[in-house]
Amino acid sequence: MPAIIEADHLKKAYRGDVPALAEATFRIEKGEFVTLIGRSGSGKSTLLNILGCLDSPSSGALTLDGEPVNFRDPSLLVSLRRRKIGFVFQQFNLLPYLTAQENIEYPMLFNYREPEVRARAAQELLTCVGLSNRGHHHPSELSGGEQQRVAIARALINNPPIIFADEPTGNLDQKTSEEIFSLMQSIAREKKTTFFIVTHERDFGEYADRSFQLIDGKVTGA
Amino acid sequence: MTKLVDYAKLSARQLMKKRMRVFLTAFGIAIGIAAVVGIISFGEGIRYQAIETIKQQSDLTLIEVTGSVRDGTVIPITESKVSLIQKIPHVEAAGPVYQVSFSTLRQTYISVTGISGEDLQKIFKPSFASGGMYDPASNQVIFGHELAEKLQKYEGVRQGDLFTVVIRDYDPNGAPSDRKLAIQSSGALRERGDSLDSLLLMDRDSVSALSNESTPYNAVYVRVDNPEHVFAVVDEIQSLGLSANGSFRQIESVNRLMDLVILFLSIFAAISLIVGALMIVNTMIMSVYERTREIGVSMALGASQGDVVTLILMECLYIGVIGGLLGDLLGIVFSWAINSVGKAYLITQMGDMFSGFARYDLTLVTPEILVMGFLVAVVLSLLSGIYPALQAARLNPVDAIRHT
Numbered sequence: 001m002p003a004i005i006e007a008d009h010l011k012k013a014y015r016g017d018v019p020a021l022a023e024a025t026f027r028i029e030k031g032e033f034v035t036l037i038g039r040s041g042s043g044k045s046t047l048l049n050i051l052g053c054l055d056s057p058s059s060g061a062l063t064l065d066g067e068p069v070n071f072r073d074p075s076l077l078v079s080l081r082r083r084k085i086g087f088v089f090q091q092f093n094l095l096p097y098l099t100a101q102e103n104i105e106y107p108m109l110f111n112y113r114e115p116e117v118r119a120r121a122a123q124e125l126l127t128c129v130g131l132s133n134r135g136h137h138h139p140s141e142l143s144g145g146e147q148q149r150v151a152i153a154r155a156l157i158n159n160p161p162i163i164f165a166d167e168p169t170g171n172l173d174q175k176t177s178e179e180i181f182s183l184m185q186s187i188a189r190e191k192k193t194t195f196f197i198v199t200h201e202r203d204f205g206e207y208a209d210r211s212f213q214l215i216d217g218k219v220t221g222a
Numbered sequence: 223m224t225k226l227v228d229y230a231k232l233s234a235r236q237l238m239k240k241r242m243r244v245f246l247t248a249f250g251i252a253i254g255i256a257a258v259v260g261i262i263s264f265g266e267g268i269r270y271q272a273i274e275t276i277k278q279q280s281d282l283t284l285i286e287v288t289g290s291v292r293d294g295t296v297i298p299i300t301e302s303k304v305s306l307i308q309k310i311p312h313v314e315a316a317g318p319v320y321q322v323s324f325s326t327l328r329q330t331y332i333s334v335t336g337i338s339g340e341d342l343q344k345i346f347k348p349s350f351a352s353g354g355m356y357d358p359a360s361n362q363v364i365f366g367h368e369l370a371e372k373l374q375k376y377e378g379v380r381q382g383d384l385f386t387v388v389i390r391d392y393d394p395n396g397a398p399s400d401r402k403l404a405i406q407s408s409g410a411l412r413e414r415g416d417s418l419d420s421l422l423l424m425d426r427d428s429v430s431a432l433s434n435e436s437t438p439y440n441a442v443y444v445r446v447d448n449p450e451h452v453f454a455v456v457d458e459i460q461s462l463g464l465s466a467n468g469s470f471r472q473i474e475s476v477n478r479l480m481d482l483v484i485l486f487l488s489i490f491a492a493i494s495l496i497v498g499a500l501m502i503v504n505t506m507i508m509s510v511y512e513r514t515r516e517i518g519v520s521m522a523l524g525a526s527q528g529d530v531v532t533l534i535l536m537e538c539l540y541i542g543v544i545g546g547l548l549g550d551l552l553g554i555v556f557s558w559a560i561n562s563v564g565k566a567y568l569i570t571q572m573g574d575m576f577s578g579f580a581r582y583d584l585t586l587v588t589p590e591i592l593v594m595g596f597l598v599a600v601v602l603s604l605l606s607g608i609y610p611a612l613q614a615a616r617l618n619p620v621d622a623i624r625h626t
Contacts, residue, residue, distance in 0.1 A: 049620050052522065054521075054522055054619045054620050054623075055620050074526075074527070075526070078524065078525075078526040081521075081522065081523070081524050082524035087519075087522045087523065089519070089623065093515065093516075093519040093623070095516060095519075097235050097236065097238070097239050098235065106520075106523060107523040107524050109225075109228050109229070109232070110520075110523065110524035110525050110526070110529055111524065112224055112225045113224075114224060115224070115228070154523070158524070
């Protein structure tokens with residue numbers, strides 16, 4: 001199986017030598033559903049930001065979907081985020097003045113797709129996440145679980161091979177969290193999309209094909 | 223294009239969230255634009271009045287062309303130049319003239335212009351107080367109104383009288399010698415209010431024979447069909463290397479003066495524009511700060527720095543468009559107020575002295591002024607948005623997403 005994410009000795013230190021990520025070397029295959037479990041401050045978000053091309057490592061190399069990532073090339077990073085990556089955040093981060101459907105379409109704006117194409121894709125994804133009748137609602141009219149479903153649909157809109165989710169259930173109750181994990185798992189199976197989910201809740205490890213741990217800045221179990 | 227339309231829609235949605243703030247910011251720039259529009263329209267109104275007054279009091283379509291000196295070379299008025307002038311579009315007639323001087327036996331100085339009877343009719347359309355045109359190649363002359371009065375008063379010469387004038391020649395060594403010539407007036411002109419009033423007019427061929435002059439001519443009088451075309455004709459004449467003078471020069475002077483006055487007043491109006499621009503900068507910096515997280519999320523979702531800059535500048539464009547339209551509207555109201563209130567007040571206060579102004583509006587709002595006001599608002603808003611836009615584009619997405 002070809003690797004979709006290949007991290008090779010990724011390290012990150014802030015302000016000289018304060019280590020945020022001591023060592024991350026692993027390989028994730030296409031369509032895998034992976035969780036990264038670690039305590040607060042263990043470097044989970046730092047690793048996720050590097051893998052998502054939002055931050056650069058102090059050293060090491062990263063390859064996404066066969067493409068080596070040059071962290072010094074901002075336009076390449078933007079291009080990778082547009083083509084290969086989808087993000088799901090703990091706070092959902094939906095734009096309050098857009099409807100659910102418009103929020104889902106939002107990343108497609110930066111790929112300069114026609115409005116009809118965007119609308120069709122967004123409606124399909126609304127159905128996919130079980131919100132086909134909620135497209136015209138604003139985020140304030142949706143529950144936390146529904147907002148996160150919209151956020152998952154938004155992450156999928158450009159059909160990226162990788163979705164990074166940072167504590168996607170951190171703001172949700174247990175039942176809704178399970179529904180969200182279940183939804184992400186089924187999407188991963190159905191669309192062969194790789195999910196890389198950062199969480200501090202060990203219970204959700206059971207949904208994963210593989211579960212890494214981040215202890216003292218080092219990835220283990222890879 | 224799809225991108226810009228989408229961004230325009232998105233920015234409009236953003237602005238709708240904070241209508242009052244946007245309106246107040248746009249209003250700030252609108253006040254500046256209204257001041258500029260009002261001041262310029264006031265200046266244009268004064269300019270219009272001055273030019274209309276000149277047009278009424280002067281013969282604008284008459285141009286006097288003379289030879290000139292360029293780079294040390296004398297450019298004379300030759301027959302070919304006259305022919306070229308006659309072919310310039312909108313020139314109704316162009317009559318070359320000789321200019322000499324006579325004196326009477328009592329040493330009264332007389333300026334003489336030798337012009338053909340046909341050119342005199344076409345160019346000056348003379349109206350006679352008494353008598354009529356001179357005969358070609360004769361010693362007959364026509365008195366200008368002022369000259370007729372002067373000759374009658376100091377020389378006792380009346381229209382129709384035969385009288386003697388002295389023509390002074392100079393030999394090659396510069397020694398003067400005088401010749402006497404008997405001339406007779408065929409007519410005297412009505413008062414015209416121009417240079418013809420003080421001239422003695424004579425047939426061009428007669429003057430040529432008297433002064434032994436052939437071409438080049440001393441001047442060419444040009445009649446243009448319409449005051450609107452005078453400056454174009456002047457440009458053509460000047461391109462032939464010749465000089466042009468006439469009442470239109472007064473318009474040039476008025477234009478120069480009013481340009482200066484309007485520029486000076488606009489500088490004061492610009493102060494309010496600067497304040498308006500600072501309001502936009504402040505509003506947009508606040509807006510970027512409040513949306514730090516949203517900008518970070520957008521970057522994570524694929525927005526480039528250029529996309530962020532475009533989105534912020536698009537909002538500034540809206541503010542500029544609203545400010546420009548509002549400013550033009552306020553400027554029109556301002557101009558109307560000057561006309562309806564200010565004019566009445568000035569006329570009451572200044573009485574007859576100001577009565578001439580009653581014919582025209584004090585202000586003149588032209589489409590050009592309104593377009594200029596609108597464009598200034600838009601450009602200023604875009605310039606004001608550059609710093610906040612760059613600030614937004616330089617945000618670190620990781621820090622921005624964490625922003626609360």
